[in-house]
Amino acid sequence: MEFIYYFGDVFTPMSFLLLLGGTIGGLILGATPGLSPTMAVALLIPFTFQLEAAQGLILLGAAYTSTVAGGAVSAILLKIPGAPANIATTLDGHTMAQKGEGARALQLSFLASAVGGIFGVLLLIFLTPVLAQWALAFGPSHLFWLAILGVTVIGTLDSASVVKGLLSGCIGLWLATIGFDDIMGAQRFIFHPALGGGINIIAALIGLFAIPQVLTMFAKGRHNSGAEVIEVQRHSILAAFRELFSRTRALSIGTLTGSIIGLIPGVGGQIAGLVAYDQTKKFSSEKDKFGTGHSEGVIAAESANNAMVGPSLVPLLTLSIPGSPTAAVLLGGLLIHGIFPGSDLFDNHPDVAWTFINSMLIGQVLMCIFGLYVAGLAARVAQVPQSVMAAIVLALSVFGAYSVQGSMGDVYVMACLGIGMFFLERLGFSAAPLVLGLILGPIAEANFIQGGMIADATVGKASYFMTGGLNLFLIAVVLASIAYSVWMELRSRCYTTKEEAQA
Amino acid sequence: MNRSQHVFGSGLVFAVGLWVAWVSYTQQPAEAFLFPRLIATVFVVLAGWTFGKAVMGLSKVGNGVTRTMFVNLLPGLIITLIHVFWAAKTLGFYTATTIAFFTLLSIYDPAPHSEVKTWIKRGIITAVFVAVMYGLFAMLLNVYTPREILF
Numbered sequence: 001m002e003f004i005y006y007f008g009d010v011f012t013p014m015s016f017l018l019l020l021g022g023t024i025g026g027l028i029l030g031a032t033p034g035l036s037p038t039m040a041v042a043l044l045i046p047f048t049f050q051l052e053a054a055q056g057l058i059l060l061g062a063a064y065t066s067t068v069a070g071g072a073v074s075a076i077l078l079k080i081p082g083a084p085a086n087i088a089t090t091l092d093g094h095t096m097a098q099k100g101e102g103a104r105a106l107q108l109s110f111l112a113s114a115v116g117g118i119f120g121v122l123l124l125i126f127l128t129p130v131l132a133q134w135a136l137a138f139g140p141s142h143l144f145w146l147a148i149l150g151v152t153v154i155g156t157l158d159s160a161s162v163v164k165g166l167l168s169g170c171i172g173l174w175l176a177t178i179g180f181d182d183i184m185g186a187q188r189f190i191f192h193p194a195l196g197g198g199i200n201i202i203a204a205l206i207g208l209f210a211i212p213q214v215l216t217m218f219a220k221g222r223h224n225s226g227a228e229v230i231e232v233q234r235h236s237i238l239a240a241f242r243e244l245f246s247r248t249r250a251l252s253i254g255t256l257t258g259s260i261i262g263l264i265p266g267v268g269g270q271i272a273g274l275v276a277y278d279q280t281k282k283f284s285s286e287k288d289k290f291g292t293g294h295s296e297g298v299i300a301a302e303s304a305n306n307a308m309v310g311p312s313l314v315p316l317l318t319l320s321i322p323g324s325p326t327a328a329v330l331l332g333g334l335l336i337h338g339i340f341p342g343s344d345l346f347d348n349h350p351d352v353a354w355t356f357i358n359s360m361l362i363g364q365v366l367m368c369i370f371g372l373y374v375a376g377l378a379a380r381v382a383q384v385p386q387s388v389m390a391a392i393v394l395a396l397s398v399f400g401a402y403s404v405q406g407s408m409g410d411v412y413v414m415a416c417l418g419i420g421m422f423f424l425e426r427l428g429f430s431a432a433p434l435v436l437g438l439i440l441g442p443i444a445e446a447n448f449i450q451g452g453m454i455a456d457a458t459v460g461k462a463s464y465f466m467t468g469g470l471n472l473f474l475i476a477v478v479l480a481s482i483a484y485s486v487w488m489e490l491r492s493r494c495y496t497t498k499e500e501a502q503a
Numbered sequence: 504m505n506r507s508q509h510v511f512g513s514g515l516v517f518a519v520g521l522w523v524a525w526v527s528y529t530q531q532p533a534e535a536f537l538f539p540r541l542i543a544t545v546f547v548v549l550a551g552w553t554f555g556k557a558v559m560g561l562s563k564v565g566n567g568v569t570r571t572m573f574v575n576l577l578p579g580l581i582i583t584l585i586h587v588f589w590a591a592k593t594l595g596f597y598t599a600t601t602i603a604f605f606t607l608l609s610i611y612d613p614a615p616h617s618e619v620k621t622w623i624k625r626g627i628i629t630a631v632f633v634a635v636m637y638g639l640f641a642m643l644l645n646v647y648t649p650r651e652i653l654f
Contacts, residue, residue, distance in 0.1 A: 050644060161564040163556075167516065167549040173542045174523055186535035189526060211583075218579030219572040222613045387611030388628065391604045394583060395636060398591060398600070403646040408592055415587040419580070427512040428565025445538040452537070 002346075003125050006354035010362050015058050018051070019359050022062025023366045024374055029063070030070025031378035032389060033080040037067035038326045039209040043393070045202050045333050046400040053337035053349070057356040060333045062363045064326055065309055069113040069367050072302055073378045076105045085305040088273035092290065092297030099293050103233055106375045107240035108295050109302045114368035115244070116255045116303030120310030121361045123259050127311070128346070128357070131318040135343035138319070140451035141465045145474035147444035150321040152478045153265045155433035156485035166482070168429045172437020173444065175199050183449060194409030201332045203401040203410035204417055204438055208431045209325070210397045211418020217390035237372070247299050250280045254300035258307030265315055265323035276304030310360065317341050317353065320443060325432040328439050336404075508567040509557035513550065520550035578610050596648035597633055605629040 009015060022044075029040045041060050048056030071082025076093035089109060096105035138146070151173065155165035178189045179198025190196055244251060257276040280300035281290045290297050313330070315323040320342040322328035334341055337352075345353050401414035421431050455464035465471065524543035527536045556562050568576070582603055590599035605625060614621040640646040 047639075047644065163549055163552055164564060167546070167553060170542055170546040170549060171516070171519075174539065174546060177539045177542070181535040184532050184535040186530075186532055188530075188535060188539060189523070214583070215576060215580065218611065219568070219576040221571075221575035222611055385612055385614075387608055387613070390579070390611065391607040392632065394586075394607070395600050395604060395632070398587060399596070399636060399640050399646070399648070402591075402596070402648060403640060403644060406647065408649070411587055411591065415583070419583075423512065423568070424516075426565055426568050427509055428562070448538050448541070 002129070002350065003354045003358055006351060007358050009054065009351065009355040010058070010359045015055055015355070015359070018055055018059045019062050019363055020366060020370075022059040023066045023363055024370055026063040026066030027070035027073070027367065027371055027374045028378045028381050030067035030082045031073040031375075032381055032384070033074055033078075033082055035067075035389065035393070036083050036209070036213070037064055037071075037085075038329055039213055039393070040064075040067045041326055041329045041333075042202075042205045042209045043396050043400055045205070045329070045336070046403045048333060049336065049403065053334070053339055054352045054355040056333060056337060057330070057352065058359040060330055061356055061360045062366075064330070065117060065306070065360055065363045066367045066371075068305055068309060069110060069117070069302070069371055070374075070378055072109040072113070072298075073106065073371075073375045076109060076298075077102055077375075078383075085273055086301070088277040088301035088305075089298055091277065091301075092292070092294050093301075095291070095293035096295070096298065100233055101235070101293065103235035104240060104243075104295070105298055107235060107237055107372060108244055108298050110368045110371035110375075111240060111244045112251060112254065112299040112303040113306040113371070114364045115251060116258055116305075116307035117309060117364035117367070118361060119255045120259050120262060120307040121357065121364065122310070124310035124313055124317075124360075125357055127314050128317050131314060132343050132346050135318050138343065138470075140447040140454065141468070142470050142474065143319075144444055144447040144451055144465065145471060145478070146319055146321050147440040147447065149474055149478050149481075150265060150315075150323075150440050151433055151436045151444075153481045154325075154436045155430075156481050160430075160489075161428050162482065162485045162489055164428045165430055165433050165485075168424070168431070169433035169437040172434040172439075173441045174437075175204070175434075176438050176441025177445065182446070194407075194412050197409075199413055199417075199438065200401075200404055200410050201439060202336060202404045203414040205329050205332050205435060206397050206400050207414035207416070207418035208421050208435055209329070210393050211415065212422040212425055212431065214390045214394045214397070215419070215422040217386040220386060223386060243295060244299060247296050249283060250296035250299040251303050253280045253283065254303030255307045257300075258304030259311050261304070262308030262311030263314060263323075265321065272304040272308040273301040276300045306364070317345060317357075318343065322436065322439065325435055328432075328435050331439055505567040506557070506560050506562070509562040509565065510554075513554040513557040513562070517547075517550040517554040520546040523547075579607060582606055582610075592649055593651055595651045595653045597637060597650075598653035600636060601629060601633045604632060 010019065026040065029035050030037065041064050044060055044063050048059055068083060068085050071086035072089045072093065073082065075081045075086040075089040076097050079090055079094040081087045081090050093105045093109060096102065151169035152166065155169035156162050178195050181188055254276040257279055258272040261272040261275065277297055277300050280296055281287055284296055286294065312324045312327055315321045316327045316331055320340065322331050331341065339349055339352060397414060398411055401411045402408065404410050425431065451464060452461055455461040458464065523539065524547045527539040527543040530536055586599055586603040590602065608625045608629065612625060640648065
């Protein structure tokens with residue numbers, strides 16, 4: 001119950017102001033189609049440089065939580081999911097809005113998000129210290145395999161092609177080795193002076209997540225979304241409360257599904273929302289109402305995509321292995337403040353860790369309260385032409401990358417990685433495993449070298465890295481994630497072939 | 504079109520993989536390149552596999568860039584490149600941002616170009632945005648950006 005001692009830190013004027021600003025800003029950004037939560041958090045990192053570590057994380061955590069929930073606004077009122085996590089919300093939410101029940105759909109969506117989100121953060125609070133204690137037993141070989149596991153799982157589960165996902169991870173691992181070697185001081189792959197200090201993670205994150213979206217918006221041309229905001233009529237919040245708790249089956253299926261999926265590295269909010277929607281439909285006595293504006297669909301999808309936010313941070317805070325691209329960006333935010341998450345985070349920086357986690361709990365409540373008020377404004381912002389959004393994001397990316405170290409080299413790296421990633425994405429590669437490779441590369445290498453030294457003095461490299469219960473378990477999980485993804489890819493190809501044959 | 508894009512893209516990745524492997528296995532001290540060697544080996548195998556599939560026309564994932572997309576993208580890409588690699592450093596960050604922002608708005612804004620009102624609106628949006636950026640970065644975060652010829 002250590003977290004209770006740090007609750008007061010969330011309510012200092014500056015921290016609370018940042019929490020409030022992050023929540024409201026996140027709700028508006030989340031409602032804007034094309035701006036993903038990961039990109040929003042990446043663009044916010046430069047604004048945390050001058051803040052204390054805990055305050056910076058409060059801002060990033062609030063933005064992460066509320067962008068996921070804010071995406072429901074455009075999903076319901078515009079039929080455009082603000083983020084992939086809100087796809088399932090569109091199915092019933094927009095139909096409700098068309099029937100004149102937009103306010104009811106929004107209220108249920110924010111209330112369900114808050115319930116799911118609070119449950120997810122409580123899971124984070126109670127699971128993290130236990131796993132952190134367990135992680136103390138990890139040696140260099142285990143940490144090496146964990147880092148490889150992080151890249152592999154995201155590479156295989158987050159990509160449409162297993163080989164291209166793993167290849168993206170490899171490119172990220174290679175990019176992480178550019179610069180001077182820590183142990184020998186040797187130059188590695190420095191083919192341009194801008195790379196002398198290696199690739200700056202923050203500049204890379206901004207480039208890899210923001211620039212491809214800017215270019216995607218450009219590629220649509222002089223495009224107008226054409227989406228009309230549906231006017232919302234007043235609806236009693238008490239009635240929405242009553243309805244939410246009368247739909248306990250949808251709420252609990254959504255919350256539990258989201259929490260479990262959040263714990264699995266690489267499986268994002270999009271999957272959580274869709275699986276929860278599907279499961280709720282299966283168990284519902286009103287199956288035929290799904291897709292026609294049924295409130296259970298909105299409740300299940302929104303409780304699930306917010307319930308996964310807390311658990312998705314468990315591997316990051318205990319093992320320093322980010323379980324999702326957004327967690328990887330948060331890791332970048334921690335590293336710039338000199339905080340390295342892992343088993344000893346709660347011993348060395350309990351104030352930072354607990355204040356951050358507590359702020360996410362309070363943030364869920366604020367998100368629910370302000371979500372209802374900001375929804376109308378957020379929907380209007382979502383109508384801003386994509387040309388304006390693209391120009392804004394481009395300028396923020398350039399200024400953000402420059403402000404990391406005051407170096408034009410970082411801006412060049414950001415632009416090159418971003419433009420390259422846009423074209424690679426069009427060819428089926430994915431940014432998430434590349435980012436994970438870039439972030440986990442130094443962890444993998446440091447433990448590989450350290451483990452190698454121990455191995456040379458003891459049992460030899462092969463025995464050290466390939467034997468022992470935990471090593472074998474981690475290797476098995478790496479192989480299983482690859483095998484599962486290959487099987488899924490082959491299966492989906494079979495279905496495509498059959499469909500093509502029938503056509 | 505799509506196949507040639509896959510061949511070109513994966514060929515480029517394969518070439519980078521081969522270069523990484525060559526550097527990793529030939530540069531000294533060897534101890535500094537142990538981990539890169541491990542990565543390079545997997546990198547080359549996966550990139551070779553991807554390239555081979557692309558050459559045989561078996562790449563299923565990724566739609567490439569269509570002609571329409573490329574035509575739409577090109578002006579924005581050129582402005583981005585000029586802004587990042589030349590204007591920001593030569594003209595100064597705020598001047599370069601003002602020009603790039605206004606040009607991008609003018610090219611991609613779906614509002615009609617023939618109306619004076621549209622141009623005034625674009626000018627006001629640009630001015631407000633650059634003022635906000637100045638307030639955020641120069642005044643709030645104290646980031647000293649290159650000012651060079653102009654501002």
